Amino acid sequence: MSNSHEHHHHHHHPxxxxxxxxxxxGLNTVFIIIEAVYGFFSDSLALLADAGHNLSDVLGLIIAWAAVLLGKKLPTKKRTYGYKKSSIMAALLNAIILLIAVGAIFLEAVQRFAHPQPVAGKTVMIVAVIGIVINAATxxxxxxxxxxxxxxxGAFLHMASDALVSLGVVVAGAIILITxxxxxxPVVSILIAAVIFAGTWGLLREAVDLSLDAVPAGIDTDExxxxxxxxxxxxxxxxxxIWxxxxxxAVLTxxxxxxxxxxxxxxLEKLEKELHNKFGIEHTTIQIEKGTYACGLAPDHKV
Structure with missing residues (x-):
C-alpha cells in the first residue's frame, strides 16, 4: 500500500x-498599477507589457479562488454534486493561460533576436525586483x-513563473549593463519560457485527465x-x-x-471508513449483489 496515504483529508485544505x-x-493589483504608471511616464513598453502579463496572473488567481468558493456551494436538484468540478476546470483554464503566456514570451524573444532592442533600463530592473518579492511571496x-x-x-505556478520572469529581467539586465x-x-527569456512550459505541461496533462474522469494521481485501482x-x-x-x-x-462506485x-x-460501514482512511476516497457508492442474475455491467469493457 505504497500510495495509500497520499490523499487523506486533503479536502480540508482549500x-x-x-x-x-x-x-x-491585492498585492499584484497594486503592483500592476505601479508598473502601468511607471511604464506610462517613463515611456517603457517593457513595463507596460509586464503590467499586462501580471494582469493574467491576477486573472489566474481569481479563477482559482472562484473555483474554491464554488466548490463549497451545496448540491442542488440540478447539480447533485454541487460545483466541485469547477476546481478541475480552473486548473485546466490556468494551464491554458500559462501556456499562452509561455508562447508570448517565446515569440517576443525570437523577435528580439531578429531586431535587437535596447535592454531594460535601471527603472525596469528596480520594478522587476519589486515583482520578484511580490510574486515569490504570493x-x-x-x-x-x-x-x-x-x-x-495552478495558482502556485502562475506566481512562481512570474517571479522567475522578473528574476530573468534583473539578472540579464545586470549582466548586459556590465558586459x-x-x-x-532573449536567451534568458527562452530559457525561462522552457522552465515554465515544463511545469505547466504536467498541470495541463493532469487537469485534462481529471476532466476526462481519469483515476486521480496517487490512487491505484488494482490495489x-x-x-x-x-x-x-x-x-x-x-x-x-474511480474519478x-x-x-x-475522489469518488468510487x-x-x-x-x-x-x-x-x-x-x-458498507467498514468499506466506507477504510476506503477513506487507506485510499483517500471521499465519496463511496457500492451496489451489493447476490450473484443470482447476470449483471449487464460485469464485463470490464462495459461502462
Missing part, C-alpha cells in the same frame, strides 16, 4: 486559502497545497480492487470506477457480489 488568494490578488502562500490540489498548483551582451536578454476482493464473503468485484469529483476529492448479504450494513 478552506484556508481564502486569505492567500485575497493577499495575492507563490509561497500556495506552496504547501500544490502537492495535493491541482487548482492550488554589453544584448543577445543575453483498491484487490482490497475489496479480499473482504470475507466477497466473490467478485466489477463495474469499479475526481474535484481536484481534491462498484458492484460487489457476496455469498451472504445479511450483514450488508456492517460491511
Amino acid at each position: 478552506a484556508r486559502y481564502g486569505k492567500a488568494f485575497a493577499a495575492g490578488i 507563490a509561497l502562500l500556495f506552496m504547501s497545497g500544490r502537492e495535493h490540489d491541482l487548482n492550488i498548483r 554589453g551582451w544584448e543577445w543575453l536578454d 483498491i480492487k484487490a482490497y475489496l476482493e479480499n473482504m470475507p464473503t466477497v466473490l467478485n468485484v466489477h463495474d469499479l470506477h 475526481g469529483m474535484s481536484t481534491t476529492e 462498484a458492484h460487489i457480489v457476496r455469498s451472504q448479504i445479511e450483514d450488508n450494513d456492517a460491511l
